[in-house]
Amino acid sequence: MLRYANPKRFMGLSGAALPWLAGAAAVFLAAGLYLAFTSPPDYQQGSTVRIMFIHVPAAWVAMMTYGLMALSAAIGLVYRHPLADAAAKAAAPLGALFTALALVTGSLWGKPMWGAWWVWDGRLTSFLILLFLYLGYIALWNAIEDETRAARATAILALVGAINLPIIEFSVQWWTTLHQGESIFRRGGPSISAVFLWPLFAMAIGYTLLLFTLWIVRIRTEILERRARSLMLELS
Amino acid sequence: MSWMFSMDQYADFVWAAYGVSAIGIAGIVVWCLRSYSLARARLQELEKNAP
Numbered sequence: 001m002l003r004y005a006n007p008k009r010f011m012g013l014s015g016a017a018l019p020w021l022a023g024a025a026a027v028f029l030a031a032g033l034y035l036a037f038t039s040p041p042d043y044q045q046g047s048t049v050r051i052m053f054i055h056v057p058a059a060w061v062a063m064m065t066y067g068l069m070a071l072s073a074a075i076g077l078v079y080r081h082p083l084a085d086a087a088a089k090a091a092a093p094l095g096a097l098f099t100a101l102a103l104v105t106g107s108l109w110g111k112p113m114w115g116a117w118w119v120w121d122g123r124l125t126s127f128l129i130l131l132f133l134y135l136g137y138i139a140l141w142n143a144i145e146d147e148t149r150a151a152r153a154t155a156i157l158a159l160v161g162a163i164n165l166p167i168i169e170f171s172v173q174w175w176t177t178l179h180q181g182e183s184i185f186r187r188g189g190p191s192i193s194a195v196f197l198w199p200l201f202a203m204a205i206g207y208t209l210l211l212f213t214l215w216i217v218r219i220r221t222e223i224l225e226r227r228a229r230s231l232m233l234e235l236s
Numbered sequence: 237m238s239w240m241f242s243m244d245q246y247a248d249f250v251w252a253a254y255g256v257s258a259i260g261i262a263g264i265v266v267w268c269l270r271s272y273s274l275a276r277a278r279l280q281e282l283e284k285n286a287p
Contacts (some may be wrong), residue, residue, distance in 0.1 A: 047243035051253045058257070097264050101257050108253040112246050210261070217268045224275035231282045 005083045007223050014216045021213045028206030035199035042196070051109040053199045056184075057207035059102035059127070063165060065095030065211060066130060069137070070162040073155035083219075085151035086226065088158060089141055090218030094211060096134035103127060114178060122171035123179035126164055133161040147226075 032053065042049035069091040076084035106124070107117045118124065137154055144150035172181045183191045190197060243250055 041244060046246050047250050048246045050243075050250050054253060054257045093267075094264065097260055101260050104256050105253040108249045108256075112249050214264060214268050217272050221268070221272040221275045224272070224279050228275065228279045228282055231279070231286060235282070235286060 005081055007083055010083060011220060011223060014220060018213065018216055021209055021216070025206055025209035025213050028202055028209060032199055032202035032206050035202055039195055039199055045113060048109055048112055049196060051105055052196070053203045055102060055105040055109060056200060057204040058098045058105060060204055061207045061211050062095055062098035062102050062127075062130060063168060064208070065091050065098060065215075066133070066158075066162065066165060068215070069095060070158045070165075073151075073158040076151055077155040077159070082226070083223075085147075085155075086222040087215070087219050088155065089151075090222050091215055092134055092137050092141070094214050094218065096131065096138065098207070098211070099127065099131040099134060103131065119178050121177040121179055122175040123168065123177050126168045126171050129164055130161075130168065133157075133164060137161070 036050050036053040039050070039053075041047045069088050072084045072088035072091065075081060076088055103124075106127075110119070111117050137157055140154050140157055141150050144153055171177060172179055184197075184200070192200075
């Protein structure tokens, strides 16, 4: 894998993959939106079930991004590979956005269904902590001028913060929460109707492809900025 | 198009959720593309001036 982690090779491969990834993301998002708006209203939730088609994928992608960021940070910490540091740094703003979207859309679903914009239950609170972890990670990168030291410090923060991922996942089992339990990846199969599963999966795939598209663009930007900085040092 | 607007009493919440998501995603797409093209232009400028 490290063979492909050469920045020059990465620029070539990612440049070829980007249009395909972006195109696939657009197709899945368009199909997901069509299915989301043509699905019938839920017998209990009414049309608010349509919020689930953007809330759940945003939450999945937010957690996936943190996992990818922590993995890249760990590789950067162990192998001191600059591309891994760049990948971790590039993931943070994307993860912060998807986390914020999951929180806002969840709140917009919660008000009509629970009667409250926000409750301090295990799932919601651990997800808010995820947003703070992303913001803290971005702030720490910006606070340390030396790139190597910044990469090391932020990698430790990312790895410590990764403990929050299983807390988010199992919060609905560990504590009595207002947030519903697992309804898709559970023993005995999904508990929601197929008519809602298809738009959910289409949007989840679309969000995931969008994440990888944007992540690659951010990594490429980071590589170019690093090249520019080293060139400036050479010139001065 | 009428099916899109015939959403029970919760239509405001649904449209607000989709609106916020659309703005957020469009915003980050523009930011990512803009910062990429700025970084590329800056590097090209530096490479042009390099001996």
